[in-house]
Amino acid sequence: MPSRYLLRFSALGYLAMLLLIPLGMVFYRAFEHGFSAAWDAVTSPDAVHALWLTLLVTLIAVPLNTVFGITCSLLIVRGHLRGKGILNALVDLPLALSPIVVGLSLLILYGRGGWLGPWLNDHGIQVVFALPGLVLATVFVSLPFVVREVVPVLREIGTEQEQAASTLGASAVQIFRRVTLPAIRWGVVYGIVLTTARCLGEFGAVSVVSGNIEGKTETMTLYVENQYQGFNTSGAYAASVVLALLSVVTLVAMTLFRRKEEI
Numbered sequence: 001m002p003s004r005y006l007l008r009f010s011a012l013g014y015l016a017m018l019l020l021i022p023l024g025m026v027f028y029r030a031f032e033h034g035f036s037a038a039w040d041a042v043t044s045p046d047a048v049h050a051l052w053l054t055l056l057v058t059l060i061a062v063p064l065n066t067v068f069g070i071t072c073s074l075l076i077v078r079g080h081l082r083g084k085g086i087l088n089a090l091v092d093l094p095l096a097l098s099p100i101v102v103g104l105s106l107l108i109l110y111g112r113g114g115w116l117g118p119w120l121n122d123h124g125i126q127v128v129f130a131l132p133g134l135v136l137a138t139v140f141v142s143l144p145f146v147v148r149e150v151v152p153v154l155r156e157i158g159t160e161q162e163q164a165a166s167t168l169g170a171s172a173v174q175i176f177r178r179v180t181l182p183a184i185r186w187g188v189v190y191g192i193v194l195t196t197a198r199c200l201g202e203f204g205a206v207s208v209v210s211g212n213i214e215g216k217t218e219t220m221t222l223y224v225e226n227q228y229q230g231f232n233t234s235g236a237y238a239a240s241v242v243l244a245l246l247s248v249v250t251l252v253a254m255t256l257f258r259r260k261e262e263i
Contacts, residue, residue, distance in 0.1 A: 023244065026240050027244075029233065030240065032237075037234050041238040045215065047223060047235070049215050049216075050222070050239075053134070053218070054199075057131070057135055058199040060139075061135055061139045064139055065145070065146055066192055069145070069149075070184075072147050073150035073151045075087065076151055077154040088151075091143065092144055094140055098204065099137075100204045100205070100208060102137060102141060102205040103137055103205035106127075106128065106133060106137055106140075107128055110209075128209045128211070130217065131217075134210055134219065137208075138205070141198060141202055141204075141205050145191045146188060146194075150187040150188055152187070153183070154180075157184070165179050189257075189258075190254075197247045197250065200243055200247060201221060206221065206222065210222065224239045224243075
């Protein structure tokens with residue numbers, strides 16, 4: 001019995017040291033000078049633009065990675081194509097690469113002096129230091145999460161129900177919509193939550209391809225760094241609280257939706 005309590009205390013203490021205490025200090029420092037100071041920091045024009053740009057990039061990247069994640073999971077588990085092992089390994093590449101390397105790779109490929117840069121410039125297309133570059137970087141770093149949540153679920157549910165629906169005359173689209181998708185929906189939801197959190201908090205790759213231009217390509221994470229480097233710690237901590245609250249709201253909404261469905 002004492003060992004059980006010791007194990008629980010150790011686990012909770014470890015979580016508190018790594019998560020709760022630092023997060024609590026961020027909240028404390030954000031409101032250290034009062035609520036009005038924090039509110040002024042997050043409602044300034046640059047902060048509002050950074051928040052909306054972050055949300056816009058997230059709203060574009062999450063659906064793209066959701067569609068890709070479901071499709072890729074079906075290919076890995078249900079597909080009969082060659083090279084599934086290579087595809088499965090490539091999906092984890094964003095987790096192995098540093099985000100800075102991802103940003104530099106995009107810069108080399110799409111930058112003005114990059115491989116595709118001259119062609120893009122001739123056609124009036126700007127990728128880096130613009131919204132497309134932010135989206136590409138965010139999509140890349142958040143690519144694996146839906147796949148890694150859906151693949152185990154697909155393997156667990158097997159193919160019996162899908163085969164039964166096929167023998168009854170259901171088309172591939174009907175089988176996916178009425179059998180497969182309902183069975184994997186919570187894997188998809190968890191993947192979406194993780195993807196959303198990753199998109200909201202992306203910094204490394206975005207910092208390289210954005211140019212960090214205030215009021216134009218400055219996302220919320222870049223805004224936090226700029227405010228901290230400019231010795232506006234209240235603004236940096238207040239913006240960090242906004243990002244944390246967005247992630248928490250996403251997680252709580254998913255939990256409430258699941259409870260409502262289970263009732």
